[in-house]
Amino acid sequence: MTGTTPATRVTDLPIRWLREHMHEALTIYGLAMGYDSSVVAGRYGYAVQHTERPGFRAVGAFAATEEGERLVGFGYGYLTAPGQWWHDQVRAALDRRTAKRWLAGAFEVCELHVHPDSQSRGVGRQLLHALLADLPYDTALLSTPDADTKAFRLYRAEGFVDLARGYHFPGDARPFAILGVRLPLRPADRRGGG
Ligand SMILES: CC(C)(COP(=O)(O)OP(=O)(O)OC[C@H]1O[C@@H](n2cnc3c(N)ncnc32)[C@H](O)[C@@H]1OP(=O)(O)O)[C@@H](O)C(=O)NCCC(=O)NCCS
Structure with missing residues (x-):
């Protein structure tokens, strides 16, 4: 799929491409989150492991430059499952009924980041929609x-x-908020329409 921000293209990222460009993606992660380089370096091994999880999906936003396209944002997630650190933490945070309704068989949005120079132009929203489009799950967390x-x-x-x-x-x-949405997402042009 292709996004609509002028000169920015939002597309699915093949797993192999992301593995080969993980440093580039994590540089954006560090800049977007304001993390120092040691935190970013420590994330690399986990991020590569995430690409091996069932249901893994990644999306990227590319800006056109004179030298060619440049990654300016990315997002990824996968099927959340017992035994994964985040899943087990969230399971403990939710009551049994909420966990059953929301967490079982959910897609976890693990990362979503836009380079600070490209934020607030609609790129993050496009990435979120691309990441969650046509997924075979009832919920995303x-x-x-x-x-x-x-x-x-x-x-x-x-x-x-x-x-x-x-x-x-x-x-x-x-403190963190744990948020969930029923899939599919409302189309962007119908937001606020109830
Ligand atoms: C969160 C993030 C991915 C959103 O991407 P973005 O490209 O900046 O956001 P968009 O331009 O698509 O805007 C989407 C919505 O975000 C909010 N938003 C965007 N810019 C904002 C700003 N300057 N002030 C307040 N809200 C803002 C608004 O709700 C906006 O919707 P609207 O345009 O209808 O008002 C991006 O800002 C980012 O990488 N932030 C730092 C890293 C981070 O927090 N990642 C998520 C970790 S859970």
Whole structure:
């Protein structure tokens, strides 16, 4: 599929391409999240392992430059399953009924990041829609810092609801929100239409 932001193309990323360009993608992750290089370096092995998970899907946004196309944003996720660290943390954060309704068989949006120079131009929304389009799952889940951020506003605007708020993952002092949405996402042109 192709996005509509002028000179920016949003497309599915083949797994092999992402593995070969993981450093490039994680540089965007570090800049977008404000993480230093040691955090980014520490993420590399996990990110490569994620590409091997069942249901893995990745999308990227490419901007046209004089030298050719440049990756300016990416997102990926996979089928969440017991035994995965995030899944087990989220399972513990939710009551049994909520976990059964939302977490079982869900797609986890693991990463979604846009280079700071390309943010607030619709790229993140296009990436989210591309990532979640035509998935064979009933729900998509994610966690995001529990604060008034661009990410939180984007997810809320796209129909994500609270599954847990103020949750603390081990090793991170920040409170997180665990959000979920029923798939398919509402088309972008019908947002706000109920
Ligand atoms: C979150 C992120 C992926 C969104 O991508 P983006 O390209 O900046 O967002 P978009 O331009 O598509 O905007 C989508 C929505 O985000 C929110 N948003 C975007 N820019 C914003 C800004 N400057 N201030 C407040 N909200 C903003 C709005 O709700 C916007 O919808 P609207 O345009 O209808 O108002 C991107 O900002 C990012 O990488 N942020 C840092 C990393 C991060 O937090 N990743 C998510 C981790 S869970």
